[in-house]
Amino acid sequence: MGEAPAFTVDDLQNGYQNGFGFKYKDCETAITIQDKTYVIGGSDDESESSIGVRIFDKATGNWEIPTVLGTKPKPCKGHSAVPLNDDRILIIKKGSAPDDCIWFLEVDTKYVREQKKDLGTEVVAWSKGVRGNVERPVVISGPSGVGKGTLISMLMKEFPSMFGFSVSHTTRAPRGMEKDGVHYHFTERSVMEKDIKDGKFLEFASVHGNLYGTSIEAVEVVADEGKRCILDIDVQGARSVRASSLDAIFIFICPPSMDELEKRLRARGTEAEEQILKRLRNAEVEMEQGKSSGVFDHICYNDKLEDCYDNLKKLLGLDGNTIPTQKSPAPQGINLLADHLISKISNKIIIKCGTPEVEKGSKSLIVLDVSSLKGGSPGRTRGLDVYEIDSFSDGLNDINQLS
Numbered sequence: 001m002g003e004a005p006a007f008t009v010d011d012l013q014n015g016y017q018n019g020f021g022f023k024y025k026d027c028e029t030a031i032t033i034q035d036k037t038y039v040i041g042g043s044d045d046e047s048e049s050s051i052g053v054r055i056f057d058k059a060t061g062n063w064e065i066p067t068v069l070g071t072k073p074k075p076c077k078g079h080s081a082v083p084l085n086d087d088r089i090l091i092i093k094k095g096s097a098p099d100d101c102i103w104f105l106e107v108d109t110k111y112v113r114e115q116k117k118d119l120g121t122e123v124v125a126w127s128k129g130v131r132g133n134v135e136r137p138v139v140i141s142g143p144s145g146v147g148k149g150t151l152i153s154m155l156m157k158e159f160p161s162m163f164g165f166s167v168s169h170t171t172r173a174p175r176g177m178e179k180d181g182v183h184y185h186f187t188e189r190s191v192m193e194k195d196i197k198d199g200k201f202l203e204f205a206s207v208h209g210n211l212y213g214t215s216i217e218a219v220e221v222v223a224d225e226g227k228r229c230i231l232d233i234d235v236q237g238a239r240s241v242r243a244s245s246l247d248a249i250f251i252f253i254c255p256p257s258m259d260e261l262e263k264r265l266r267a268r269g270t271e272a273e274e275q276i277l278k279r280l281r282n283a284e285v286e287m288e289q290g291k292s293s294g295v296f297d298h299i300c301y302n303d304k305l306e307d308c309y310d311n312l313k314k315l316l317g318l319d320g321n322t323i324p325t326q327k328s329p330a331p332q333g334i335n336l337l338a339d340h341l342i343s344k345i346s347n348k349i350i351i352k353c354g355t356p357e358v359e360k361g362s363k364s365l366i367v368l369d370v371s372s373l374k375g376g377s378p379g380r381t382r383g384l385d386v387y388e389i390d391s392f393s394d395g396l397n398d399i400n401q402l403s
């Protein structure tokens with residue numbers, strides 16, 4: 001019936017001997033994919049920072065402790081594990097908050113393969129599972145002073161429930177009215193460099209002499225609110241995002257002329273002369289790259305502000321001819337009962353909860369549809385669909401209808 005039996009913690013309670021001659025600890029599950037067995041620790045020890053992972057390589061007979069990337073799940077009181085498509089393992093945490101119970105351990109995704117190549121070690125990567133999808137993020141680039149921030153503010157003001165701003169990190173000093181955590185996360189270079197090294201950034205670049213970067217979290221928190229994320233980043237950053245797994249729309253904003261750009265930068269009055277000259281010099285290169293790099297899907301000229309804004313809205317499907325997509329409700333989690341059994345049929349995971357209360361009730365099978373997964377480590381895995389089906393007095397029929 002089920003393609004892949006899932007291991008639950010209960011199967012492994014108190015440890016048992018297996019074909020490889022090693023003993024699992026309490027609260028561990030083991031999933032074999034090709035030549036490797038991934039032993040995933042389900043410790044509820046709060047002194048541990050996350051669920052542990054070790055790998056038994058059947059070919060060599062050796063244990064390996066992999067480099068673990070991504071946002072890691074906190075330890076829990078056990079979990080269940082189901083392999084999906086040989087590239088990732090679905091982990092369902094027991095007794096966790098509804099928005100914290102579905103996780104993916106990636107073992108052979110594109111991201112993991114690239115990281116293995118870069119680091120030269122065995123790598124696995126965690127990604128939190130999130131229900132539902134959001135619209136494609138929008139990357140806006142263009143030379144300093146062209147009006148990116150002005151256009152983004154107009155969008156956010158007109159459609160406050162639809163768009164959310166990705167708050168970048170920067171090592172530059174705040175301007176007069178800028179607030180930490182709102183306009184930027186103002187940060188020390190050494191701290192930012194460490195976070196970059198730890199894989200917390202989607203992209204980063206040195207821009208006009210300072211370090212700027214978009215953290216993975218900055219983009220994900222916007223999507224978690226069900227909003228479409230807007231990124232205001234330079235051309236180097238846009239190129240990095242284009243190469244990442246973030247499926248965004250890329251828009252380059254051009255000034256009507258370099259003279260007008262200079263006028264706007266000077267009129268804004270936020271930069272010292274030396275910085276203005278540096279930004280204008282960099283603008284020449286950015287204009288060249290913006291128009292010819294192949295990174296951008298659209299180029300908008302910001303001559304008359306209102307015209308440019310109307311054009312931008314048209315590109316985003318907000319020109320009045322299309323009904324704007326309503327903000328999707330905040331993705332809800334799944335409140336899994338501590339006692340459950342799991343099986344996998346095609347791309348649906350069937351979770352049978354076994355408490356007496358549930359058995360008496362009419363809804364007893366939870367279905368987790370993983371057919372439309374998007375994203376993944378180092379960000380969240382989106383596109384999960386979760387629903388319930390009627391009681392399993394005739395559960396076999398229900399399950400068969402799902403395959």
Ligand SMILES: Nc1ncnc2c1ncn2[C@@H]1O[C@H](COP(=O)(O)OP(=O)(O)OP(=O)(O)O)[C@@H](O)[C@H]1O
Pocket residue numbers: 142143144145146147148149150151264265267268302303304305306
């Ligand atoms: N179409 C326009 N016509 C005239 N002035 C404009 C226009 N668009 C924006 N401005 C003005 O130009 C100045 C620079 O705009 P803004 O700060 O939005 O640029 P930016 O591209 O976000 O710059 P940076 O990359 O440095 O953050 C602001 O004073 C803004 O009011």
Ligand SMILES: Nc1nc2c(ncn2[C@@H]2O[C@H](COP(=O)(O)O)[C@@H](O)[C@H]2O)c(=O)[nH]1
Pocket residue numbers: 141142143144148168169172203204205207208212213214232233234235236237238
């Ligand atoms: N690559 C990135 N570039 C960024 C990011 N945040 C902002 N920027 C770009 O920096 C310049 C200067 O900005 P300012 O606020 O100092 O005027 C501008 O072109 C922004 O688009 C980022 O996270 N990554």
